[in-house]
Amino acid sequence: MKCPFCGHPETQVAETRVSEDGDFIRRRRRCGACDKRFTTYERPEVNFPAIVKKDGRRVEFDHQKLHGSFKLALRKRPVSVEQIDAAIERIEEKLLNLGQREVLSARLGELVMRELKKLDKVAYIRFASVYRSFEDIDDFRALVDEVRPQK
Known part of the structure; x- marks a missing residue:
């Protein structure tokens, strides 16, 4: 050097x-x-894939934005910081393991929803309602029925 x-x-x-x-x-x-x-x-250099937005724009993966999405969905929910960090870590690991230079934002959104569904059903519904742009109450009902335990 x-x-x-x-x-x-x-x-x-x-x-x-x-x-x-x-x-x-x-x-x-x-x-x-x-x-x-x-x-x-x-330090190790880690290159996350670029995120391709719905409108075609490409943005860098942002750990803080992902963390903020989790915090917002899990606001006032009984989920520990450690559980949130572990979920984010799993998502980041999946992104790296894809081995792709670009990932659609829809793919990232699905990864987030999968992790939220495991952590907290209410947070999952909160995130999904915004992410999937629900138009009416029937969209909510279908999602609630999806997560509701079967009798």
């Missing part, structure tokens, strides 16, 4: 430490030419 002070192309690693949570590696380096020290951080 090139020295940020003098631009010398060769530096040596003096010390390596893994972060407490294991998300990155911190390296102290020393320049062979000017003898100055500097720190670098090594």
